[in-house]
Amino acid sequence: DRCGYPEVIFAEGKTPEWTAGVVERLRQAGQDCFATRVNDDQAAYLATRFPDGIQDRIGRTFWYPQSTEPRTLVGNVLVLTAGTGDLPVAHETLNTLTAMGVQSQRIVDVGVAGLHRLLRHLPTLQSADVVIVVAGMDGALPSVVGGLVDCPVIAVPTSVGYGTTFGGVAPLLTMLNACSAGVVTVNIDAGFKAGYTAALIARRVAKRNVSE
Amino acid sequence: DRCGYPEVIFAEGKTPEWTAGVVERLRQAGQDCFATRVNDDQAAYLATRFPDGIQDRIGRTFWYPQSTEPRTLVGNVLVLTAGTGDLPVAHETLNTLTAMGVQSQRIVDVGVAGLHRLLRHLPTLQSADVVIVVAGMDGALPSVVGGLVDCPVIAVPTSVGYGTTFGGVAPLLTMLNACSAGVVTVNIDAGFKAGYTAALIARRVAKRNVSE
Amino acid sequence: DRCGYPEVIFAEGKTPEWTAGVVERLRQAGQDCFATRVNDDQAAYLATRFPDGIQDRIGRTFWYPQSTEPRTLVGNVLVLTAGTGDLPVAHETLNTLTAMGVQSQRIVDVGVAGLHRLLRHLPTLQSADVVIVVAGMDGALPSVVGGLVDCPVIAVPTSVGYGTTFGGVAPLLTMLNACSAGVVTVNIDAGFKAGYTAALIARRVAKRNVSE
Amino acid sequence: DRCGYPEVIFAEGKTPEWTAGVVERLRQAGQDCFATRVNDDQAAYLATRFPDGIQDRIGRTFWYPQSTEPRTLVGNVLVLTAGTGDLPVAHETLNTLTAMGVQSQRIVDVGVAGLHRLLRHLPTLQSADVVIVVAGMDGALPSVVGGLVDCPVIAVPTSVGYGTTFGGVAPLLTMLNACSAGVVTVNIDAGFKAGYTAALIARRVAKRNVSE
Amino acid sequence: DRCGYPEVIFAEGKTPEWTAGVVERLRQAGQDCFATRVNDDQAAYLATRFPDGIQDRIGRTFWYPQSTEPRTLVGNVLVLTAGTGDLPVAHETLNTLTAMGVQSQRIVDVGVAGLHRLLRHLPTLQSADVVIVVAGMDGALPSVVGGLVDCPVIAVPTSVGYGTTFGGVAPLLTMLNACSAGVVTVNIDAGFKAGYTAALIARRVAKRNVSE
Amino acid sequence: DRCGYPEVIFAEGKTPEWTAGVVERLRQAGQDCFATRVNDDQAAYLATRFPDGIQDRIGRTFWYPQSTEPRTLVGNVLVLTAGTGDLPVAHETLNTLTAMGVQSQRIVDVGVAGLHRLLRHLPTLQSADVVIVVAGMDGALPSVVGGLVDCPVIAVPTSVGYGTTFGGVAPLLTMLNACSAGVVTVNIDAGFKAGYTAALIARRVAKRNVSE
Amino acid sequence: DRCGYPEVIFAEGKTPEWTAGVVERLRQAGQDCFATRVNDDQAAYLATRFPDGIQDRIGRTFWYPQSTEPRTLVGNVLVLTAGTGDLPVAHETLNTLTAMGVQSQRIVDVGVAGLHRLLRHLPTLQSADVVIVVAGMDGALPSVVGGLVDCPVIAVPTSVGYGTTFGGVAPLLTMLNACSAGVVTVNIDAGFKAGYTAALIARRVAKRNVSE
Amino acid sequence: DRCGYPEVIFAEGKTPEWTAGVVERLRQAGQDCFATRVNDDQAAYLATRFPDGIQDRIGRTFWYPQSTEPRTLVGNVLVLTAGTGDLPVAHETLNTLTAMGVQSQRIVDVGVAGLHRLLRHLPTLQSADVVIVVAGMDGALPSVVGGLVDCPVIAVPTSVGYGTTFGGVAPLLTMLNACSAGVVTVNIDAGFKAGYTAALIARRVAKRNVSE
Numbered sequence A, B, C, D, E, F, G, H: 001d002r003c004g005y006p007e008v009i010f011a012e013g014k015t016p017e018w019t020a021g022v023v024e025r026l027r028q029a030g031q032d033c034f035a036t037r038v039n040d041d042q043a044a045y046l047a048t049r050f051p052d053g054i055q056d057r058i059g060r061t062f063w064y065p066q067s068t069e070p071r072t073l074v075g076n077v078l079v080l081t082a083g084t085g086d087l088p089v090a091h092e093t094l095n096t097l098t099a100m101g102v103q104s105q106r107i108v109d110v111g112v113a114g115l116h117r118l119l120r121h122l123p124t125l126q127s128a129d130v131v132i133v134v135a136g137m138d139g140a141l142p143s144v145v146g147g148l149v150d151c152p153v154i155a156v157p158t159s160v161g162y163g164t165t166f167g168g169v170a171p172l173l174t175m176l177n178a179c180s181a182g183v184v185t186v187n188i189d190a191g192f193k194a195g196y197t198a199a200l201i202a203r204r205v206a207k208r209n210v211s212e
């Protein structure tokens, strides 16, 4: 089995009581529990039932580890956003990484229309195990980042934009057609999936590293 | 009337004889004549009939001015391409500019995956009246260029790419959603339209300039 | 740097407090500030905080120049709409032009189903530096205008219509396929981008003009 | 039964022999016969078998009436095209009208980018029973025509164009969204259907007219 | 000018006061006035201002003729619906026909899954000048009706259905591809346009008829 | 295991030699073998190698049973086509049914534009275990058939048509939205899948029937 | 006529009173009555009017048989769901089967990401007359199930998911392209149609079975 | 710089001579060279010019390392295909991995319709650093594989299939919506990108591993 990974709840479409019920069951089974797409009602109800659960209302996640001991996080994943509107998806990613036991940092609002703001962070970019790039509208940032780094880039299209962004389709297509070779893509707004896959990579790098 | 502009023939779907007939008529009417989307058969036939016509087999254009006197070109339009596959569309643009009496230069293969190649040309970029950016695949280049210059950028999506480029739809959407504000867009592979509009702008700038 | 241009805030998705915070910071940095896509809550809050800011509730913009001195506007940009439903997008354009220091005028409800209403304005059309055409539904107006003028036409598709307009896709496609050569296009409802690019053109024409 | 209407063969996808067989059978049954979408091989074979059949290689039709007597055509249908590339579809329409016993005339290449060429024909436009407008690319012509006439307009989108015309989808959408109220639409390149429906209308007008 | 036709207001997106203002102005100009897409707020406000205006809350129309004298309606247009959910669009059509001075009748819920219900009305179908067929979901009814009648069929796709009806796209495509030749189509839910065009046809038939 | 079912080869994209190799192997393993999407080259090569294999060049299938003994077919599946262009897909279906040991019959060219031709076959329709309806263009036939019978209807959209049929998408959507409840659908041109599923149903009915 | 089948009401878009009226009429005609897509208002109203009607608020159905005697259900249909979010559609299916007099059972949350949970139920899967598979997101379950059973599989795509599921289009396409041959598909969220068709099959199998 | 990585040529759209010219230049610069999308003409010409280059006509690649010494490959990447038609894309992936210095193995034709064939390889699956899954049609395989392994899965949709696969769009959507969390996706037929990214991951794991 997948020891060290939390159980993940996709809260969308569940009632607050139902969601809390799943959390309760995982708790009793001794498992760490992480929920995504937690809406306001669910968050309020979970807060009453599990006041020590860790809530992030920007990223709409709920994180409820068994142990309150500080954990040692491994790896080094960098999360970039093109705009500030991409923050909710980025937070879902960051919280997923934490729940998976992986170290992360974020750099926000470094879209390609202001290249100098991105280039300022070049050393940070080049020291990461994985770079996750979160972008809506033209979705051009992963193409540029892919040309600057030597590690895999996971691109996350967001539904930020209007008109011909078509709810994230425009940046998704940009990312699938990125002219940098080392760029892979996930579903629109799928911050969780990007974080989860990055964590699989970062842990694998770290584990080998440690076990040597 | 639009003095100084050539008559333009859209050769696609016309027989060689038909195309040559239109050229002949314009010739007799004393008008400069410019044809786009000239296929191999049409080009060969036009070459026999009008050997002093100027053919560009990359850009698939035919240019047949009344006067063989050297003209003074005005303005300063820069044409960039992201890849080498975008060259045919760029040539259609460049030849349109020439036919419209406007000065141009090109810089090829400066896609965003190799940012240093683009940044090397910054002074040239910043001295243009208009920058036309021709790109397929991710279509990310106009977003980056728009952040570097102070003049209008005309983005031309090309049908270069495979899979989810959908024959140019992916770069078109990227360009319509460009996060730089001064970017406008034309139809897929519409090098002619980009060149034509850029010429209208450059001539307007130059004319005022001269008439002062 | 881009002296003479205001800083622009895209208010969509920001809280009123957040939006006001950005305005505040720009104010203190001595910069003119212009916000688009300002919703009712944001507008009300900005009105309390900055009562001398200039609000346009039709165009959903907020304009807050440092100086209250009358400015000299340059250039001559004409904004047309096909229907009355296109007014909000046209206002976003007009206010952008003002904030960019460019002179503009508007003509409303001159769609192609009543050609005589358009043709009545022919002299005004033909004296502009740039014509911006705002249209939803069939999006046919820029094709007609492009055949009547000698300057660049920037077409703005709007989401006005129902059924197969698909939220602005139908007029967008019409405009990308306009049979007049000097027509370029921006994103659906992107009044700001059209205004911004037209201002770049008009200022460039005027500057040369003046500097002679 | 539908006396006075020919039997119609859709030749696409049939072998020359098969097509000729259907013609033969209709001949023996004493029926007028009209075939559309006749390709070169079919046309050549039909020419050998039925040398007095009337072929139109532009409109790709074959018309084989029982009687060679001149018929009296009724009604008055006008067929317009926006460009010259729309001619094949227009011919399919014109030949359908003839086969249905309806009088027609055509005006070619009066697209909206050159409005003066269209307006020159205003009296002809306003005297028709039905106007059929054939257009590709931006498909804007029916919207303009619908505002000039008092009779039904049948719009036929064609697959003429490139890039975002998407094989006729762009003009189809323009036509479905025409801002003139009396415009109805048929399938892309469906010259036959437009001609057939116009004939139903024109004959109905004429019949009543005559029978009074 | 188009004597005998009312002025038509497209109420969607207008405030109640604005809508009433247009009605007022038309009233004073002595013109009959017809409004479509009238929402609940507009309807309530119009009822206070113009209590003798004729409202249809199913078809969402407002009809306000100058004269209260009974008019003589001409022609004979039949409006069919496939289901009961198509009634609102059918009513918009029926009210448009009345406002245009044309006689009409309706037959509801005769979709192709219960063929016997349709066939029962065959004589009525075959005596109409025009048949308008309103259908959502599979949109199959116009194909069947087109095979049963000798007059033009105007097909109106509606947004009734779920999943792959895509808000009316499925029935629209069915109708554009109808295997009966005399079927033409309008925009999704465009009951007004179908009624308007049918009225143009019916009046033309009747006028000639009368003037003989 | 699935005794009584042949092994099925999808020949598309395989070389003739490769295809024949698979046939050979199945032969040696004592299995009946059925191939679909067999192109001309493959068919010619298979004919040399396995002259007693049963080829259908309309349905593009190859059927090679181990035993040449006449088999007893079970069940009663009816295959209808709307037009004659749908024959290739119908043949793929019919041959699949035979290879699966199921009895079938076909009725061709009974599209809804000529309802009387369909209704003539009502008793045959109502005696089938399953009706498979193959149709392109408007795809309306399954909706009508579903209202006439009491057994499951499997609808097969074909790529027959032009313009907005979009290679079979139009009839597919019609079928998915069929207003008759007992209609299920397969992929475009998927005659094999319809035949295979119908055979599963017919055999199940027959088996129980026999085993009683 | 179709004895033994209830009359079915599609409640979507009907008022509570209208819906109850139809129920009343069917009641008086002595017919069993089944309604789908019953919203909260309709359900509450039906509960007052027909307190002994059987309501399922998960599946949004109303079932009102004439007789309260226990019925003997026939056949054996299995309904699977990939996730818990697919339950509402599965319930619509299950209730349809009951109303059609067919025996059914359900297995929930056996999506392909946890294959062991599915394989645990293999004997149940292999004993069904028909398996109905309800799935959103990737829609992969029917492909897997089709490889495990010998009976027809009816696949129901649901609108569960986000981003590129496009409201159920993604699982629909997966199902239409299922690499298992015996899989047929219905509209998105069309639980009713899947249940209805499965019932037609199961009853046919059972009837023959019994009548032997 | 990126030592150890070959220079990659995208041969599509280049003439044989042009392609060979690029190879020649890289050769002289002492760099390993790898070309993808090499068509028959290019391959034949390259074979004459560089007879010791390594050609793979299934994967359409050309590999031309400087040194003929055997290299030590690192890492462990597994490439799976759902069908045999996916082989060309898989070979492009495998050859990219080799050129990047990474060890790989392939397992072919283990699609989800025959689950036992996949499950037979479970130990191999679970020992990989990265699993690349290549699949067309329903694209269901990555969802299943993602549930069986603990490493990142890179999904490659292929254009194998017909009808509603829409040239690879159907499997792409399935993969983007995979219900297994650790699945990322690349463009349709983008075997190169999948191999390149997997190599970045595998080398990173191996490097750390070795350097410990």
Ligand SMILES: Nc1ncnc2c1ncn2[C@@H]1O[C@H](COP(=O)(O)O)[C@@H](O)[C@H]1O
Pocket: A008, A009, A010, A011, A036, A037, A190, A192, A193, G083, G084, G085, H179, H180, H181
């Ligand atoms: N935001 C998300 N996007 C996609 N999948 C998710 C997300 N959050 C959770 N999941 C997946 O959904 C599964 C749980 O679904 P459920 O059993 O319905 O709570 C988990 O195993 C995750 O793999």
Ligand SMILES: Nc1ncnc2c1ncn2[C@@H]1O[C@H](COP(=O)(O)O)[C@@H](O)[C@H]1O
Pocket: B008, B009, B010, B011, B036, B037, B190, B192, B193, C179, C180, C181, D083, D084, D085
């Ligand atoms: N490549 C092109 N793309 C779009 N429009 C074009 C192109 N080349 C020519 N045109 C337009 O087509 C018109 C001539 O069309 P035609 O009369 O068919 O030769 C010219 O006036 C141009 O505006």
Ligand SMILES: Nc1ncnc2c1ncn2[C@@H]1O[C@H](COP(=O)(O)O)[C@@H](O)[C@H]1O
Pocket: C083, C084, C085, D179, D180, D181, E008, E009, E010, E011, E036, E037, E190, E192, E193
């Ligand atoms: N339901 C409708 N669908 C399409 N066009 C309409 C509709 N109702 C009115 N119109 C058109 O809209 C025009 C009036 O638009 P407006 O000036 O915005 O009120 C009229 O001349 C009609 O041709």
Ligand SMILES: Nc1ncnc2c1ncn2[C@@H]1O[C@H](COP(=O)(O)O)[C@@H](O)[C@H]1O
Pocket: E083, E084, E085, F179, F180, F181, G008, G009, G010, G011, G036, G037, G190, G192, G193
């Ligand atoms: N959920 C559903 N999806 C599709 N069709 C349905 C559904 N529920 C009922 N129907 C069909 O709709 C018909 C009744 O429609 P109506 O007369 O509008 O109530 C029935 O005969 C059913 O075949």
Ligand SMILES: [Mg+2]
Pocket: A082, A083, A084, A109, A111
């Ligand atoms: Mg920003």
Ligand SMILES: [Mg+2]
Pocket: B082, B083, B084, B109, B111
């Ligand atoms: Mg390059």
Ligand SMILES: [Mg+2]
Pocket: C082, C083, C084, C109
């Ligand atoms: Mg108006």
Ligand SMILES: [Mg+2]
Pocket: D082, D083, D084, D109, D111
């Ligand atoms: Mg022309």
Ligand SMILES: [Mg+2]
Pocket: E082, E083, E084, E109
């Ligand atoms: Mg009904």
Ligand SMILES: [Mg+2]
Pocket: F082, F083, F084, F109, F111
């Ligand atoms: Mg036929």
Ligand SMILES: [Mg+2]
Pocket: G082, G083, G084, G109
């Ligand atoms: Mg689950």
Ligand SMILES: [Mg+2]
Pocket: H082, H083, H084, H109, H111
């Ligand atoms: Mg296989």
